[in-house]
Amino acid sequence: MLDIQLIRKDTARVKERLATRFQGVESKIDEVMAFDEKRRKLLTEVESLKAEKNKSAKEVGMLKAKGENADALIAKTKEVTDRIAQLDQEVAKFEEDQRNVLLAIPNLPHECVPLGKTAQENPEIRQGGSKKDFAFAPKNHIELTTKLGIIDFERGTKLSGSGFIVYRGLGARLERALINFMLDLHTRDHGYTEIHPPYLVNRDILEGTGQLPKFEDQLYAIKDSDLFLIPTAEVPVANLHRDEILKEEQLPIQYVAYTPCFRSEAGAAGIGTRGLLRVHQFDKVELIRIVKPDEGDKAHEEMLMNAEKVLQLLGLHYRVIILCTGDMGFAMSKTYDIEVWAPGQNAYLEVSSVSNASDYQSRRMALRYKDTAAKSNVFPHILNGSGVALPRLVVALLETWQQSDGSILIPEPLQPYFGADKIV
RNA sequence: GGUGAGAUGGCUGAGUGGUCGAAAGCACUGGUUUGCUAAACCGGCGUACGCUGUAAAGGUGUACCGAGGGUUCGAAUCCCUCUCUCACCGCCA
Numbered sequence: 001m002l003d004i005q006l007i008r009k010d011t012a013r014v015k016e017r018l019a020t021r022f023q024g025v026e027s028k029i030d031e032v033m034a035f036d037e038k039r040r041k042l043l044t045e046v047e048s049l050k051a052e053k054n055k056s057a058k059e060v061g062m063l064k065a066k067g068e069n070a071d072a073l074i075a076k077t078k079e080v081t082d083r084i085a086q087l088d089q090e091v092a093k094f095e096e097d098q099r100n101v102l103l104a105i106p107n108l109p110h111e112c113v114p115l116g117k118t119a120q121e122n123p124e125i126r127q128g129g130s131k132k133d134f135a136f137a138p139k140n141h142i143e144l145t146t147k148l149g150i151i152d153f154e155r156g157t158k159l160s161g162s163g164f165i166v167y168r169g170l171g172a173r174l175e176r177a178l179i180n181f182m183l184d185l186h187t188r189d190h191g192y193t194e195i196h197p198p199y200l201v202n203r204d205i206l207e208g209t210g211q212l213p214k215f216e217d218q219l220y221a222i223k224d225s226d227l228f229l230i231p232t233a234e235v236p237v238a239n240l241h242r243d244e245i246l247k248e249e250q251l252p253i254q255y256v257a258y259t260p261c262f263r264s265e266a267g268a269a270g271i272g273t274r275g276l277l278r279v280h281q282f283d284k285v286e287l288i289r290i291v292k293p294d295e296g297d298k299a300h301e302e303m304l305m306n307a308e309k310v311l312q313l314l315g316l317h318y319r320v321i322i323l324c325t326g327d328m329g330f331a332m333s334k335t336y337d338i339e340v341w342a343p344g345q346n347a348y349l350e351v352s353s354v355s356n357a358s359d360y361q362s363r364r365m366a367l368r369y370k371d372t373a374a375k376s377n378v379f380p381h382i383l384n385g386s387g388v389a390l391p392r393l394v395v396a397l398l399e400t401w402q403q404s405d406g407s408i409l410i411p412e413p414l415q416p417y418f419g420a421d422k423i424v
Numbered sequence: 425g426g427u428g429a430g431a432u433g434g435c436u437g438a439g440u441g442g443u444c445g446a447a448a449g450c451a452c453u454g455g456u457u458u459g460c461u462a463a464a465c466c467g468g469c470g471u472a473c474g475c476u477g478u479a480a481a482g483g484u485g486u487a488c489c490g491a492g493g494g495u496u497c498g499a500a501u502c503c504c505u506c507u508c509u510c511a512c513c514g515c516c517a
Binding site for chain 1: 469497
């Protein structure tokens with residue numbers, strides 16, 4: 001969430017930058033300010049009453065110690081206490097109202113993020129690899145996987161409904177090989193520490209990263225409990241140090257985690273269609289960094305390159321785009337997407353989203369570090385990036401490395417993990 | 425799931441209704457001193473928010489002793505609920 005001090009001090013500028021996301025959000029700032037003003041006024045009043053109460057209570061104690069009568073003072077203090085109880089409730093109400101509005105306000109876009117409203121306005125930053133030339137018409141992944149018998153779409157639907165898939169035989173092995181390949185790459189070559197987190201988390205955790213309270217309909221909830229299936233490893237891993245005050249030397253932190261991700265995808269285009277492009281459960285290797293504020297931009301660029309490396313090693317063509325202000329996720333200040341080329345679709349598919357959440361999430365989860373220079377506790381910047389998501393990677397891999405006979409070549413760096421050089 | 429014991433500041437650990445934000449020790453840190461390593465001594469050392477205020481600071485108030493509620497003029501201390509930890513039993517991958 002945004003810093004209330006910043007909102008108070010620089011109201012106009014905060015509103016201006018919020019408005020670049022979508023028109024109308026900036027009015028929430030006025031709501032926050034209204035609650036804030038009332039809250040502080042009452043707080044001052046109730047706190048001075050409490051000071052009075054504390055003083056009187058002490059005097060009662062001293063009178064009684066001396067054996068004197070304190071009935072009058074007790075009666076008077078009782079009145080003050082009652083009044084305090086009343087005001088405390090009002091203050092709490094304003095605090096809650098203010099927090100609720102704050103939680104519904106998205107992060108401020110980074111200064112360098114291009115203005116825009118929709119995904120069509122996201123500028124391309126660069127490309128990697130090159131499109132493969134085919135001497136035949138490349139098939140799409142559904143045809144390829146069905147013929148090879150490595151993905152069973154029908155039985156996935158039978159078990160759990162549309163948007164669920166079953167990997168089989170070498171398909172299952174490919175999934176496992178890719179996960180291990182990416183985990184090893186990021187831990188060995190890129191310096192991340194592997195985390196294996198819970199797949200179920202409570203409400204507070206989801207509030208910390210910004211999925212709640214606004215996007216509950218996108219989550220799967222566990223009946224008769226307050227637990228939810230994680231939509232991404234970002235949720236448990238970014239929250240790992242919540243409510244902590246880290247030592248400065250603990251930073252930077254770099255975590256990598258493989259988890260399945262569960263998304264209801266309510267209202268999303270493409271759900272219910274066959275294939276791997278949009279599913280309710282998918283595997284993903286996720287990167288998280290927790291860094292000092294002034295190291296955020298550099299860390300962001302590095303993470304992007306960490307994710308790109310996966311595609312480079314697998315010989316895939318891709319492009320990097322930067323999301324415009326209107327297309328960015330709620331909690332993020334700056335986001336790059338990596339889109340991989342899928343010849344069978346004749347389209348780019350998003351396989352990674354690399355974002356800088358600045359201090360927005362660390363504020364929500366009360367994560368700080370002791371900054372020796374500033375002599376105070378500072379909210380670190382939290383970054384997350386897919387490194388990368390599996391289903392669309394598999395699509396691009398199969399469609400790119402397919403042969404005219406329908407077999408699939410396995411890129412060399414993946415072969416030790418897969419245990420073979422092709423799928424036939 | 426059952427029974428019992430617990431939860432206090434970075435750590436250990438006192439404190440069972442009044443001047444306790446909390447003893448003491450350790451750790452950390454500033455200083456003094458002894459020719460170094462080190463020791464001794466003196467001091468500092470939680471977080472959040474409000475008010476005030478400065479160039480920086482500072483001053484002041486409130487809250488926080490697992491969480492939430494209650495009793496009381498007054499709660500770390502008494503009562504209730506919950507969470508977690510430990511031990512044993514049961515069950516189980």
